[in-house]
Amino acid sequence: MADVPAHARVVIIGGGVIGCSVAYHLTKLGWKDVVLLERKQLTSGTTWHAAGLIAQLRATKNMTKLAKYSQELYGNLEEETGVATGFKRCGSITVALTDERREEIYRQAAMARAFGVDVEEISPQEVLKRYEHLNIDGVKGAVYLDKDGQGDPANIALALAKGARQRGGRVIERTIVTGITKQGRRVTGVDWQQGEETGHITADMVVNCAGMWGHEVGRMAGVNVPLHACEHFYIVTEAILGLSQLPVLRVPDECAYYKEDAGKMLLGAFEPHAKPWAMEGIPKDFEFDQLPEDFDHFEPILEAAVSRMPMLAEAGIHTFFNGPESFTPDDAYHLGLAPEMDNVWVAAGFNSIGIQSAGGAGMALSQWMDAGEKPFDLGDVDISRMQPFQGNKTYLFERSKETLGLLYADHFPYRQKATARGVRRTPFHDHLLARGAVMGELAGWERANWIAREGQEREYRYSWKRQNFFENVAEEHRAIRTNVGMYDMSSFGKVRVEGRDAEAFMNYIGGGDYTVPNGKIVYTQFLNRRGGIEADVTVTRMSEFAYLVVTPAATRLADEAWMRRNIGNFNVVITDVTAGEGVLAVMGPQSRALLQAVSPNDFSNDVNPFGTAQEIEIGMGLARVHRVTYVGELGWEVYVSADQAGHVFETLMHAGQDFDLKLCGMHMMDTCRMEKGFRHFGHDITAEDHVLEAGLGFAVKTSKPDFMGREAVLEKKEAGLEMRLVQFKLTDPEPLLYHNEPVLRDGEIVGYLSSGAYGHTLGGAMGLGYVPCKGESAAELLASSYEIDVMGMRVKAEASLKPMYDPTSERVKM
Structure with missing residues (x-):
């Protein structure tokens, strides 16, 4: 048995690909005393049986950045470590069998170009040239990424582990973590067992990379890691004569993906109704285990696949594989500092994209751990987005039935989850339902998104074009603009900050001036050391010693955690009062x-x-x-x-x-705020967007002597802006904008939209997006010609730095 040291700077729990990646990247940053503990053998949970698809394109810029980093890393890892990773850039093709899917993948292709990813829209005939075995009946279009690839998952993990060892990291197998000791908001160490031997290792910090055990390990550390294991199926054929290297093929409309591997064909599935596994807990002896076959469950996928790729009808099945993988409530993985503790980190719940994500996720997390702040915006995957109730096992069981299938479902705008609903309801829930509200869900809250007319069906009909609620929202929008409307905002977070140092604390944590009379409301941001925006809130002074901080519903926990982490010696009490x-x-x-x-x-x-x-x-x-x-x-x-x-x-x-009076919903609120140019946290403003470049300098009072981010604000004022957040409106009233559409300035891609919605008063789709402007005046920036790329088509756009609707806010103050 390997000796476990008495102390480590960091203990990484779990030796799958992500745990090995975190160890690799921390040691690459020069960390010593890095210890990885694996309960059985490296890769023995999920990594060993992963399909090993390595794609670059994800839903957002930073997730794409991490996926691109992964494939670049894996391309060089074999040379560095001598371990064969099996990494091949064979390319990938995604085909669409419906017009809606075609619009989705073509919008993704446009987005990819804005993110610097090489991508090509190809016709069905061009698909056939690259994939001669495919039946292209019903194929409407496709996209091809030449740098995508595949690799050997287990060997990628073993190469990362070897890289960590080469730089002094300790990777210790057959050592199960049996407990985690804590003191206040910090863990102090880890209890372990090797066979009959037990011991304890003290640690400055712990990283939970335990995969499908992540929920259980989280509980030991006092943190919430919502994820659940599901059965994941694929088959591998016998060797097929003459079969050579092919691009990875995805046919999401048939829930299938295909990979050529050593002359055999692998067919995998993301079926619409998944099978959660291990409600009673994962067996203690689980190691490189397979789950029982369920051919009836897989058969519909196989039938469609035989029609799509006729050679499968002749090929014998060599392996029918069923193995567990972990899925999170929103299909995004968990990364970052756990909100409940100050030295517990999480990298788990990779939703079947662990191999392509692990390199980038390990890099980002290690940089965050090393610097004490995020290297760039990681809001999509930040563990603090998860609500406490989402760790409920019944909730996770119900939601995981859906999330596996959603990977290949149409990713329509405004798509709502169908399972595990109704957990959090506002006091107006039943009143709204009785009057036609159609509910959406955010952070578990049921929220009225739009109001159906009498006799109108109360459900979403999804599309990339105008959806069935488009006119409802337009009517609600007009009521707000011309008369009066009412909507439910109860889901927004409400956090009280109280105590004798409340004023001093608020003046330190926020960029605004909180030395104001009782009853005064201050719109403000919490800034990080770089002047990036960690929170976008309104703060009301309730009394001499109390403030109410109102946050977006999705970031209430993250914003509260940010305040707690920066409380220092201030004498204040922070209390979540949202539900009150x-x-x-x-x-x-x-x-x-x-x-x-x-x-x-x-x-x-x-x-x-x-x-x-x-x-x-x-x-x-x-x-x-x-x-x-x-x-x-x-x-x-x-x-x-x-x-x-x-x-x-x-x-x-x-x-x-x-x-x-007209009842209204959240979609209306989004269309109105877009016309007014109001920023939306998580899209238009994030931890990596400087508050001045976001156009929010008016909310920052640098006359205060000491607040977080002050130096960065003063430096940016001195150096000048490199980017500006610009408001756009399409001159053609027909196309729709959502987010991530490329922005072209004088014919060149210069950025992308951070958010988009339809401006019903101004008569066109609108968006916000950052445009580089170093050394330019506002007039020079606006003198250019702008277009937005909508699904590969360039549409002219008007640009403005002031709100296009009511630029002087006369209507607000009337």
Whole structure:
């Protein structure tokens, strides 16, 4: 048995490809005392039976950056370590069998170009030239990526492990972690067992790379790692005479992928209804194990595959394989510092893309660990996006049935998960359902996304074109712009910061000035040391020693964790109070008149100007109104304790009959904020976007002596902007924008849209996107000609640095 040292700077738990990658990259950064503990043998969980597909293109820029890094790393790993990785750049083809899928993959191809990935749209006949065995009946189009490839998963992991050892890392097999010791918000060490021998290793930090055991290991460390194992099927044929190297082929409309391997053909499946595994826990002796065959489950995929690739009908099946892989609730992997602890890191839950992700994920995590801050935006996969309830095993069992199949499902805009729904409901949930609300889900919250008309079906009909709710949203949008609308904002996070140092703490953590009177609302950002945006919030001073921080629903936990991690010696208490109050947004030119009809309080500019809050009577109850807006109109957010929420809703709806009040949903809010140029956190503003380049310098008060990010803001002011966030509107009213569409300036790709939505008042699809501008004035930037690439077609666009709708905000302050 290998000797386990008494202490390590870091203990990595799990010897699959991701654990080996983290060890490799930490040692590459010069870390000493890196110890990896593997319960059985390296790769013996999921890595050994992975298909080994290595693709570059992912859904966002940074995920694509990580996938590109992986394939570049694997290309050089064999030379560095002497371990054959089997890595081949054989290319990949994805074919579309429907017009909707064709639009999806062509939009992806356009996005790929913006991200610097070589990609080619090809015709069915061109597919046949590259893949002569394919039946192209029904093929509508395809994309080809020549640098994609495949590799030997186990050997890639073993090469990474050898690279780590060569630089002094310890990789110790047959050593199971039996417990993790903790003190406050830090782990102090790991209990281990080798056969009959037991011991303890103290550690400065721990990385959970335990794959499908990640949930269980997380519980030991006091952190939530929501994932669940599912059965994953593929077959390998007997050797096929004359079969030579082929590109990896994906036929997502038939839930299938194909890979030539040593003269045999591998056919894998991502079936729409998956089979979760090991509800009672993974067997203790699990090692290189297969699960029982289930040919009935796989048969529909195989039938379609035999038709798609007729040579399979003649080929015998050499192997029918069923092995477990872990899946997360949203099909994105978990990476980063766990929000519950200050020295527990996670890299797990790779949703069948572990091989292509492991190189980049290991690189990004090790840089984050080394520098103490993210190397770039990792919000897509940051573990802090997961809500505490998502660790519930019943929830994970139900959701995992769907998430495996979603990998190859159509990735339509606004697509909602169908399983494990209804967990978090606002106090207005039933009231909204009774009036036609069609619900979406975000961070577990059921939210009214749009309101169906009487007699209209209450469900999504997905498309890349105008979806069935397009006109509903347009009507809601018009009500907000011309009259009055109301929508539920209860899901937004609410965090109280209280204590004798509350003011000093807020002035340190945020870029705004919080030395304000009680009732004043400050729109602000929390900045990192580089001036990047960690959180985008509104802060209301409730009293001398208390503030209410309102956050986006999806980032409430991350924003709270950011505050806790930076609390230092400030004497404050931080409390999540999200569920305690319901919030109704009453917005539009008639919002003041409606509120005056239900409350004796004064809503005039003299008493309640923009950016202030006041306690009010409403109906027979009490509430607090915040005069702010995310839609660019006069309006108030009405905060009411959960017990009185139903009464306040009914009071407003009843009085609203005299004003033609319209119930609205979240999609409307997005279309209105897009016209006003309001930023959306996670898309338009992230940890790597400088607050000044995002156009939010007005919210940062550098006259304050000491706050996080101050030096970076002053440096950027001195050096000048390198990028600017620009608002665009297509001149053709027909095409639609979502996000990631390439931005062309004078015919050259210079960036991509960070978000997009339809501007129903301005009459065209709109988007926000960063454009390089080093050494240029605003006038020079706007003097150019701009186009947006929509599915390979260039569409002219107007560009503006000021909001195209109500640029002076007169309507907000009327």
